[in-house]
Amino acid sequence: MTKRVLISGGGIAGPAVAFWLRRFGFAPTVVEVAPGPRPGGQTVDLRGVSRVVVERMGLMAAVGERQMHERGLEYVRANGRRAAAMPAELFDGAGPVAEIEILRGDLAGILADATGDIEYLYGDSVAKLDEDASGVEVTFAGGTQRRFDLVVGADGVHSRVRRLAFGPEERFVQHLGGYMSYFTIETPEPLNDWMKIYSAPGGRWVGLRPDHNPRFARALLAFRSPVLSYDRRDAEAQKALVRERFEGLGWHTERILAGLRNADDFYFDSVSRVVVPEWSRGRFALAGDAGYCGSPLAGHGTALSLVGAYVLAGELAAADGDHLRAFPAYQARMQAYVDQRMELPPGGIKMAMPMTSVGVRLRDTSTRVMTSRPFSGLLAKMAIAKPDAIDLPDYSVERGDPVRIAAEQAE
Numbered sequence: 001m002t003k004r005v006l007i008s009g010g011g012i013a014g015p016a017v018a019f020w021l022r023r024f025g026f027a028p029t030v031v032e033v034a035p036g037p038r039p040g041g042q043t044v045d046l047r048g049v050s051r052v053v054v055e056r057m058g059l060m061a062a063v064g065e066r067q068m069h070e071r072g073l074e075y076v077r078a079n080g081r082r083a084a085a086m087p088a089e090l091f092d093g094a095g096p097v098a099e100i101e102i103l104r105g106d107l108a109g110i111l112a113d114a115t116g117d118i119e120y121l122y123g124d125s126v127a128k129l130d131e132d133a134s135g136v137e138v139t140f141a142g143g144t145q146r147r148f149d150l151v152v153g154a155d156g157v158h159s160r161v162r163r164l165a166f167g168p169e170e171r172f173v174q175h176l177g178g179y180m181s182y183f184t185i186e187t188p189e190p191l192n193d194w195m196k197i198y199s200a201p202g203g204r205w206v207g208l209r210p211d212h213n214p215r216f217a218r219a220l221l222a223f224r225s226p227v228l229s230y231d232r233r234d235a236e237a238q239k240a241l242v243r244e245r246f247e248g249l250g251w252h253t254e255r256i257l258a259g260l261r262n263a264d265d266f267y268f269d270s271v272s273r274v275v276v277p278e279w280s281r282g283r284f285a286l287a288g289d290a291g292y293c294g295s296p297l298a299g300h301g302t303a304l305s306l307v308g309a310y311v312l313a314g315e316l317a318a319a320d321g322d323h324l325r326a327f328p329a330y331q332a333r334m335q336a337y338v339d340q341r342m343e344l345p346p347g348g349i350k351m352a353m354p355m356t357s358v359g360v361r362l363r364d365t366s367t368r369v370m371t372s373r374p375f376s377g378l379l380a381k382m383a384i385a386k387p388d389a390i391d392l393p394d395y396s397v398e399r400g401d402p403v404r405i406a407a408e409q410a411e
């Protein structure tokens with residue numbers, strides 16, 4: 001019997017799980033709380049093994065068409081002058097700007113298009129999950145009830161599935177001491193493909209990243225803070241909270257705050273790490289940020305979610321849908337890679353977002369030293385030294401992948 005799988009979350013991990021499950025003969029349904037695919041976000045990376053997954057999905061051409069070509073990261077002073085820079089070529093694609101970069105919203109759109117014939121329930125979410133011996137009775141917030149064989153939580157850092165099936169958020173989510181917001185504005189200056197960050201005292205970042213259209217920029221406002229209490233569904237209240245912390249800071253802050261007022265792709269969240277010791281329980285499994293997330297500081301969230309989605313679906317296919325075998329195999333296959341890619345950079349948020357102007361100057365000076373000869377060669381070697389800690393199986397022909405079978409027959 002075809003297994004019906006409900007996937008909560010239509011971001012990156014959710015559509016990727018749906019894509020592969022469908023390819024392997026399952027019947028996935030995705031429920032996404034937003035009214036459609038969420039367009040926002042900045043540039044994210046497709047590094048190492050995640051690139052192999054995208055190639056196997058047949059989506060490399062679509063990604064290539066939307067690829068960004070950032071030249072690197074530049075720290076600027078309040079007057080806009082360069083304080084330090086990390087050019088992309090210095091790291092050969094392994095530094096803060098990767099070889100394949102794509103706007104997160106573009107990737108979400110590509111995945112939504114590639115799963116266009118799969119059932120999506122937009123504007124709804126799971127409210128109750130009742131597991132029994134043969135399946136899961138799902139009650140949706142909209143009031144309907146449906147039965148599924150398995151449920152995958154791919155609903156991000158604040159996963160509802162995780163809360164309902166695994167336990168309260170506090171048990172799994174660690175606050176790393178900051179918040180980030182992203183949104184699109186008309187650019188206050190030409191960026192010439194550079195990401196620019198002005199670090200203001202108080203641990204605040206005012207940033208601009210290139211958009212496809214040079215008239216626009218992806219703005220970033222981030223700040224250090226202990227846990228704040230706010231309504232996660234109230235974007236206006238979140239905007240007010242951000243505005244309060246950035247007024248009067250200098251550089252392009254006023255123009256960015258003016259753009260914030262009308263931004264319709266505003267995204268705000270804490271800088272958090274998610275550690276869940278076991279990513280499955282009974283008929284429930286977690287994928288992407290819901291199960292493992294190193295935070296934007298660690299920076300591999302998209303890669304982990306694409307690879308995790310592939311391995312989860314692949315192991316289910318390899319076990320002929322037997323979740324009792326597939327879910328532990330998924331974790332065993334992924335664990336070392338997840339641990340490796342959740343590692344935070346040295347100094348964490350304190351180093352990246354100093355509180356004092358002396359701290360900012362120290363960071364800029366050390367960046368200049370590390371990126372100068374003879375240190376830059378060493379830095380590049382350190383950055384590339386670590387291959388992904390995963391042996392990626394090819395869950396294909398013998399698992400009933402019709403696209404691969406057709407391709408091999410055509411050869």
Ligand SMILES: Cc1cc2nc3c(=O)[nH]c(=O)nc-3n(C[C@H](O)[C@H](O)[C@H](O)COP(=O)(O)OP(=O)(O)OC[C@H]3O[C@@H](n4cnc5c(N)ncnc54)[C@H](O)[C@@H]3O)c2cc1C
Nearest residue numbers: 009011012013032033041042125155156160288289301302
């Ligand atoms: C709009 C947006 C912008 C982002 N921008 C960046 C960025 O610029 N840089 C970066 O490093 N990371 C960004 N992220 C996070 C990044 O996408 C993830 O870290 C990573 O790609 C893993 O993806 P994910 O699918 O696990 O989580 P996410 O991409 O966060 O997707 C989770 C999805 O689940 C949905 N959801 C949440 N709760 C429920 C619920 N109860 N029921 C149904 N659906 C639910 C959310 O609306 C979202 O679409 C962004 C996430 C979002 C949603």
